[in-house]
Amino acid sequence: xxxxxxxxxxxxxxxxxxxxxxxxxxxxxxxxxxxxxxxxxxxxxxxxxxxxxxxxxxxxxxxxxxxxxxxxxxxxxxxxxxxxxxxxxxxxxxxxxxxxxxxxxxxxxxxxxxxxxxxxxxxxxxxxxxxxxxxxxxxxxxxxxxxxxxxxxxxxxxxxxxxxxxxxxxxxxxxxxxxxxxxxxxxxxxxxxxxxxxxxxxxxxxxxxx
Amino acid sequence: xxxxxxxxxxxxxxxxxxxxxxxxxxxxxxxxxxxxxxxxxxxxxxxxxxxxxxxxxxxxxxxxxxxxxxxxxxxxxxxxxxxxxxxxxxxxxxxxxxxxxxxxxxxxxxxxxxxxxxxxxxxxxxxxxxxxxxxxxxxxxxxxxxxxxxxxxxxxxxxxxxxxxxxxxxxxxxxxxxxxxxxxxxxxxxxxxxxxxxxxxxxxxxxxxxxxxxxxxxxxxxxxxxxxxxxxxxxxxxxxxxxxxxxxxxxxxxxxxxxxxxxxxxxxxxxxxxxxxxxxxxxxxxxxxxxxxxxxxxxxxxxxxxxxxxxxxxxxxxxxxxxxxxxxxxxxxxxxxxxxxxxxxxxxxxxxxxxxxxxxxxxxxxxxxxxxxxxxxxxxxxxxxxxxxxxxxxxxxxxxxxxxxxxxxxxxxxxxxxxxxxxxxxxxxxxxxxxxxxxxxxxxxxxxxxxxxxxxxxxxxxxxxxxxxxxxxxxxxxxxxxxxxxxxxxxxx
Numbered sequence: 001x002x003x004x005x006x007x008x009x010x011x012x013x014x015x016x017x018x019x020x021x022x023x024x025x026x027x028x029x030x031x032x033x034x035x036x037x038x039x040x041x042x043x044x045x046x047x048x049x050x051x052x053x054x055x056x057x058x059x060x061x062x063x064x065x066x067x068x069x070x071x072x073x074x075x076x077x078x079x080x081x082x083x084x085x086x087x088x089x090x091x092x093x094x095x096x097x098x099x100x101x102x103x104x105x106x107x108x109x110x111x112x113x114x115x116x117x118x119x120x121x122x123x124x125x126x127x128x129x130x131x132x133x134x135x136x137x138x139x140x141x142x143x144x145x146x147x148x149x150x151x152x153x154x155x156x157x158x159x160x161x162x163x164x165x166x167x168x169x170x171x172x173x174x175x176x177x178x179x180x181x182x183x184x185x186x187x188x189x190x191x192x193x194x195x196x197x198x199x200x201x202x203x204x205x206x207x208x209x210x
Numbered sequence: 211x212x213x214x215x216x217x218x219x220x221x222x223x224x225x226x227x228x229x230x231x232x233x234x235x236x237x238x239x240x241x242x243x244x245x246x247x248x249x250x251x252x253x254x255x256x257x258x259x260x261x262x263x264x265x266x267x268x269x270x271x272x273x274x275x276x277x278x279x280x281x282x283x284x285x286x287x288x289x290x291x292x293x294x295x296x297x298x299x300x301x302x303x304x305x306x307x308x309x310x311x312x313x314x315x316x317x318x319x320x321x322x323x324x325x326x327x328x329x330x331x332x333x334x335x336x337x338x339x340x341x342x343x344x345x346x347x348x349x350x351x352x353x354x355x356x357x358x359x360x361x362x363x364x365x366x367x368x369x370x371x372x373x374x375x376x377x378x379x380x381x382x383x384x385x386x387x388x389x390x391x392x393x394x395x396x397x398x399x400x401x402x403x404x405x406x407x408x409x410x411x412x413x414x415x416x417x418x419x420x421x422x423x424x425x426x427x428x429x430x431x432x433x434x435x436x437x438x439x440x441x442x443x444x445x446x447x448x449x450x451x452x453x454x455x456x457x458x459x460x461x462x463x464x465x466x467x468x469x470x471x472x473x474x475x476x477x478x479x480x481x482x483x484x485x486x487x488x489x490x491x492x493x494x495x496x497x498x499x500x501x502x503x504x505x506x507x508x509x510x511x512x513x514x515x516x517x518x519x520x521x522x523x524x525x526x527x528x529x530x531x532x533x534x535x536x537x538x539x540x541x542x543x544x545x546x547x548x549x550x551x552x553x554x555x556x557x558x559x560x561x562x563x564x565x566x567x568x569x570x571x572x573x574x575x576x577x578x579x580x581x582x583x584x585x586x587x588x589x590x591x592x593x594x595x596x597x598x599x600x601x602x603x604x605x606x607x608x609x610x611x612x613x614x615x616x617x618x619x620x621x622x623x624x625x626x627x628x629x630x631x632x633x634x635x636x637x638x639x640x641x642x643x644x645x646x647x648x649x650x651x652x653x654x655x656x657x658x659x660x661x662x663x664x665x666x667x668x669x670x671x672x673x674x675x676x677x678x679x680x681x682x683x684x685x686x687x688x689x690x691x692x693x694x695x696x697x698x699x700x701x702x703x
Contacts, residue, residue, distance in 0.1 A: 058645065058648055058650070058653075059650050059653065059654060064253060128661075130653075130654035130655075130657050130658050131650045131651060131653070131654035132654065
């Protein structure tokens with residue numbers, strides 16, 4: 001546990017933010033990343049996102065805070081995170097990707113940091129803007145999201161040792177894989193449900209006969 | 211002592227029963243309203259409100275002591291309070307007194323050059339400021355001008371102009387007159403706009419043409435279609451105007467049926483340009499939330515408009531029988547009314563007018579005039595909006611606070627108070643109320659003013675602080691350099 005949160009790992013996180021290509025290379029080949037930190041970052045991102053939705057000033061915020069459930073959003077962000085990692089891993093396995101599951105999780109998790117920070121900063125900043133200055137708020141948010149996306153792209157590229165073109169193809173295929181996984185999971189749940197109702201009706205029949 | 215107790219107990223019991231009966235009665239009254247009263251909040255959700263207007267009886271031909279109306283289509287209130295009804299099916303104009311209890315006069319014919327002339331389906335009626343009666347005599351294709359007593363003055367018909375089609379048929383439906391006695395006529399199938407006549411009956415042209423909007427998608431398909439297909443497609447013609455009214459400044463309010471539900475009323479200046487103000491949601495088209503399918507789906511079909519005092523105007527929706535009232539800035543103030551057979555509901559509402567005490571709506575199927583009187587809630591809103599219109603906004607705060615007492619969280623009231631405080635210069639309070647009222651525009655104005663105030667008050671401290679900070683940083687750097695000597699920083703972390 002201590003190993004996962006060591007000082008070196010933390011400082012390397014910030015190095016990765018400023019030097020993504022170099023950082024992710026080191027993470028893949030010299031074990032300088034930590035899955036625990038990565039998951040923590042995903043949770044922090046979800047929190048920051050929810051706080052932004054609830055707390056950003058109404059001048060820039062179209063979301064009705066009464067319908068925001070932070071816990072709900074945390075679950076969906078974590079599920080999405082897992083889904084991306086699994087589907088990316090299953091695609092890259094077939095496409096000579098060098099990255100391990102661990103590396104993918106770190107690449108995705110670490111990339112969340114800019115968005116997390118920018119959502120938080122934006123939330124605070126939004127308290128001080130008037131309606132026609134909303135553009136500055138949106139710029140902050142957009143920079144955060146763009147940085148995150150670029151980092152994710154570079155991360156996946158470095159971790160698997162891909163060219164840019166191949167990375168884009170795998171990312172597209174990752175989305176396809178995600179849909180297939182969701183489809184299969186839904187199918188599975190539906191089947192389980194039917195089996196359950198079958199046994200439940202047998203049980204009911206027995207109860208009513210007895 | 212014991213007796214006293216018993217007396218007290220009985221009294222208490224009686225009081226409780228009385229109170230509950232009373233409150234029950236009140237609750238029952240609220241439920242007895244035959245329609246919903248609501249408004250839309252900032253997020254365009256439906257919010258139920260207290261009733262701004264409640265039904266206050268109806269007037270039929272029989273109740274006036276004459277024969278029943280037959281598909282009446284229009285009504286108009288004269289300066290002296292008398293109400294003119296175009297009793298279309300009976301080919302007559304019925305004039306009743308301000309109390310709507312007695313018939314003053316019935317005009318079914320007039321003497322013209324010594325010959326008796328009659329109406330044929332008089333569809334629209336209007337009384338000018340000079341107290342002249344204008345009747346849109348639709349099937350006779352003319353507008354008849356009479357004195358209120360029924361003496362013939364003139365006839366306006368057969369407009370002549372190059373801009374009219376050769377086979378143009380002048381079928382006047384609604385008519386109104388401004389302070390200069392210019393006559394504005396909505397004609398059947400006159401899609402180009404409102405027909406305007408000078409006071410001498412000379413046709414001057416169309417007015418307030420509604421532009422046709424063709425979406426990019428439709429343009430794209432038209433481009434693809436062959437000539438033959440294109441000729442079979444429906445024509446893109448503007449919608450017709452449905453109702454018309456004139457305000458005290460001579461601006462024309464004209465309603466139309468907007469299939470997008472965005473703009474169902476226009477305020478036309480003397481050049482015929484639309485100068486209506488729209489609120490934050492840029493919508494003056496009636497209902498914001500409508501069903502997608504079924505009998506009562508789709509945007510509101512506004513069939514008439516009435517200009518009220520202080521910049522307010524009300525729209526009458528034919529589809530769902532609702533009455534929408536807006537203020538001068540295009541904010542939706544309140545909604546009431548509905549379809550049905552009960553008193554206070556409509557089947558075919560066709561025209562709306564205001565008298566001193568009532569909003570009156572003419573129903574062409576019930577053959578009756580429905581009266582609505584304002585409640586405390588409606589009166590408070592009307593007064594507060596009027597005060598803002600007159601520029602006495604600070605007085606409106608008390609009214610709006612009363613509205614908040616009746617309807618907590620009322621967005622309109624919070625905004626009203628906020629705007630009033632803004633005018634009064636109390637930016638902090640204004641910000642509070644405008645935030646509760648979710649008004650981005652005015653909140654931003656208040657916040658900018660407050661920000662400038664804070665900056666102006668504290669500029670000295672801020673600048674001094676900045677200078678001190680700068681000097682401190684310089685000194686710190688110098689000391690650090692002396693302590694460590696000049697050293698190069700760098701390397702990997």
